[in-house]
Amino acid sequence: MQDYTPAQQRVLDAAAAAFSEHGFGGTSTRDIAVRAGRSPAAVYVHYSSKEDLLFAVSRRGHEAALRAMLDARDTATCPHDRLTAMVHASTLWHLENALLARVVQHEFGALTEPHRSTIAALRRETSQLVVDAIEDGNASGDFDVADHDVTGTARALLSLAIDLVRWFSPDHLDRAEGIANLNVRLAERMVGSRHRPPPRSPSTGR
Amino acid sequence: MQDYTPAQQRVLDAAAAAFSEHGFGGTSTRDIAVRAGRSPAAVYVHYSSKEDLLFAVSRRGHEAALRAMLDARDTATCPHDRLTAMVHASTLWHLENALLARVVQHEFGALTEPHRSTIAALRRETSQLVVDAIEDGNASGDFDVADHDVTGTARALLSLAIDLVRWFSPDHLDRAEGIANLNVRLAERMVGSRHRPPPRSPSTGR
DNA sequence: CTCGGTGATAAGCGAACGCTTAGGTAAGCA
């Protein structure tokens, strides 16, 4: 991932917050500048256009989400643990970075080429991680997902985390762990995992 | 639901298409007018503001989605059929009305009071339908959802359909039935349903 | 024929938009 200078970072953070709250089209570069404590022209010192700024926000978010899943995958040694670790990590990433995640997941349509293709590739890479994990589990006999359901199930598993950004408020970070654990339990059921640890004591939930 | 005159309907449809493609903030009332084949001023003959127009689109969509679920619920006589009918109907509604559904699900944040409260109430009513269905299934012994997981599971079930609008294109309506059936199978697993019909032959899937 | 209602438009208001340009400051280096 590209490194950003402190000045670029400041504008990027301000943009992420503004895009999250108002959407790409409802956000003005003047608003971003005010949030960054800079003049409107300063935005263009670092980014060539408003859409370029969105691309930087989107790419940073996708890369971070992908890394969280890759790191989780690499901690596990069996298909069950691999999948559940990734679901848990993905859910936590989306909840802990809800504002950035909302931009990442909801503003794809505002991107133009070639930025759009770059982000689409990141999304496919992320999806493929889940597909691979399901196939590994099927092969080991741990999971029970029909071949023609693998892609759709992978997509549904990703949606468990992604759709949270529509409503989850960073004010309720105390609920994040509980939601992540619920998603893990739901994921185990969705793939028909035989390898289910003993029931945990109820942590949190709404 | 309120009836709309043909002229109001025309502007409403144009607004739904524009909001779906560009988001509320990225859509201009001039764009809506062009899509409706009218002048910019004509929009204001029927709707008092751009946000009022969004509210009308959003309310119409939420009411239609809610009705689809209510109709599905009322065709069923046991908890399993009730839940699976609702998941199937909700999935189909979101796929068959993907443009409207995208506005409905993603532009809530652009609404202002008291419109926002009206829509929030519709959303709660919709969620409660799923919560009730899970509780009925638990009570009958058909489902196996821990008490503290009911609300979270209901939300996850709704997300199966809702998150589809982020990417689903109306160009692929031929895949709708397959996706709805997959969501039904996933929902059965998520609630731990013991009442599972014999496996169907594979219909469609990606 | 007149009036009222419905629906529509051309033209425009005041404000804001994305972005550019000319000029400035501070720090580091030779």
Place this chain on the structure above:
DNA sequence: TGCTTACCTAAGCGTTCGCTTATCACCGAG
């Protein structure tokens, strides 16, 4: 001391925005 680099700002351009107003056309009813 002078130059380079990084970062910044005030001011402004041309365009677009949400919305309003004055006026018009058509139709149905009395």
